[in-house]
Amino acid sequence: MTRAPTPTADTVRRLVLSLLKEGEGTGPDVRPVTEGPAPDTWWVGSRHVLRLAPDQRAAARRRRELRLRDLVRPYLPVAVPTSVAHGEWAPGLPYTLDTRVPGGxxxxxxxxxxxxxxxxxxxxxxxxxxxxxxxxxxxxxxxxxxxxxxxxxxxxxxxxxxxxxxxxxxxxxxxxxxxxxxxxxxxxxxxxxxxxxxxxxxxxxxxxxxxxxxxxxxxxxxxxxxxxxxxxxxxxxxxxxxxxxxxxxxxxxxxxxxxxxxxxxxxxxxxxxxxxxxxxxxxxxxxxxxxxxxxxxxxxxxxxxxxxxxxxxxxxxx
Structure with a gap:
């Protein structure tokens, strides 16, 4: 199995720039949610969260999660993240750019x-x-x-x-x-x-x-x-x-x-x-x-x- 590339701030920033198209310059601030050698969840500005599937096993779960969130949303009294964009960030590895749910x-x-x-x-x-x-x-x-x-x-x-x-x-x-x-x-x-x-x-x-x-x-x-x-x-x-x-x-x-x-x-x-x-x-x-x-x-x-x-x-x- 092909080893997934390690996500960096530059690769994440290029991806979100192509998705959000927020004018010129360097785009929104991006930073990992948790520290680690290969972070797969990133804050994107103050309004979005980017989640990257790190491997094939996680890829299947992330694709299913997108569909499941749509299914459960009408039944729940609390917010469930909404994806504003999704695709592949590396061959066979999906990403989803979600709206950030307000709160701590x-x-x-x-x-x-x-x-x-x-x-x-x-x-x-x-x-x-x-x-x-x-x-x-x-x-x-x-x-x-x-x-x-x-x-x-x-x-x-x-x-x-x-x-x-x-x-x-x-x-x-x-x-x-x-x-x-x-x-x-x-x-x-x-x-x-x-x-x-x-x-x-x-x-x-x-x-x-x-x-x-x-x-x-x-x-x-x-x-x-x-x-x-x-x-x-x-x-x-x-x-x-x-x-x-x-x-x-x-x-x-x-x-x-x-x-x-x-x-x-x-x-x-x-x-x-x-x-x-x-x-x-x-x-x-x-x-x-x-x-x-x-x-x-x-x-x-x-x-x-x-x-x-x-x-x-x-x-x-x-």
Whole structure:
């Protein structure tokens, strides 16, 4: 396979000049969104973002993402990037020049109570996207993950973190093998899953409203608890569970998403400290803190005495 050229500021500037035709001179300012040896996402002035597929695998996902964004847009209450131009920046490697969604990153702004309602409407809209139409665009189906396998991986990772004084393994004791069985994904519940609802993919305004969602290339048809888990990492478990509940999800998918997030963060931090993650440890620690915030049900359960009332599904799972 032919190696893709490394994008530089000059090649990016020449490309956007041919697309925007903004008069004479050097054109708009261009700069990479993140630092790296071969950045594939670039700010273009103050109004556009240029995204370059770095290889053939990414090329297929980027082409599918363009079609998927058009499909989901009518169902969502928040903005989805719009492409003003697309083509190939190198043989077989597509680009898209998108309008920039106004607002800041979820890493820089906290989501307010009204913003949680935006997240609830987002989850509701994702559930309403017709699966057949998404599948026709090439969106793949993904089988639900085994929470029991993830629990065992988290227990091993927690022991490594304990040796580094990073995490108390006793915190995982609440998730028993019986609980993972109760929190298995239910058949017939597949929806369109964004599968990347990280803080950097949420566009949040200064007043805490969620204004847009970026990064649709990894979307799948699968377990809605994965997006609840993603929100737990991005905005904290209490806000994620409140948003999912407002969206109509019951205790089982909410708690499944909560524990997917918690186990993931333990495994990912252990990998990060061992040098096996591209995400820096401070970011991984922040995600772990967010996922392990206690939700209201846990606080109530800790404070009350056992009584004769029969516990509900959620209490059983905890």
């Amino acid at each position: 990153s979820g890493e820089d702004h906290d989501v307010s109570a009204v913003g949680e309602a935006d997240l609830a409407a987002l989850l509701t809209g994702l559930r309403e996207v017709p699966l057949r139409q998404a599948e026709a665009l090439g969106v793949p189906r993904a089988a639900p993950r085994s929470l029991e396998a993830l629990r065992k991986a988290a227990e091993r990772a927690a022991r490594r973190l304990a040796a580094a004084d990073e995490f108390d393994p006793a915190r995982l004791a609440q998730l028993t093998a019986a609980a993972t069985a109760q929190l298995g994904a239910q058949p017939g519940t597949a929806v369109l899953v964004h599968h990347g609802l990280t803080a950097e993919h949420l566009v949040v305004s200064a007043d805490g409203r969620v204004r847009g969602v970026l990064g649709w290339a990894d979307a799948v048809l699968g377990d809605p608890a994965e997006d609840i888990a993603g929100l737990a990492l991005a905005v904290g478990s209490p806000a994620a569970v409140r948003a999912a509940t407002l969206a109509g999800y019951g205790a089982r998918p909410c708690l499944r998403g909560l524990w997917l997030a918690r186990c993931d963060t333990v495994v990912h931090l252990a990998d990060g400290l061992a040098g096996r993650s591209a995400v820096p440890p401070p970011r991984l620690r922040e995600r772990l803190r967010n996922a392990w915030e206690a939700i209201l049900l846990e606080r109530v359960t800790e404070l009350r005495e056992d009584d004769a009332d029969e516990p509900d599904d959620a209490d059983d799972a905890l």
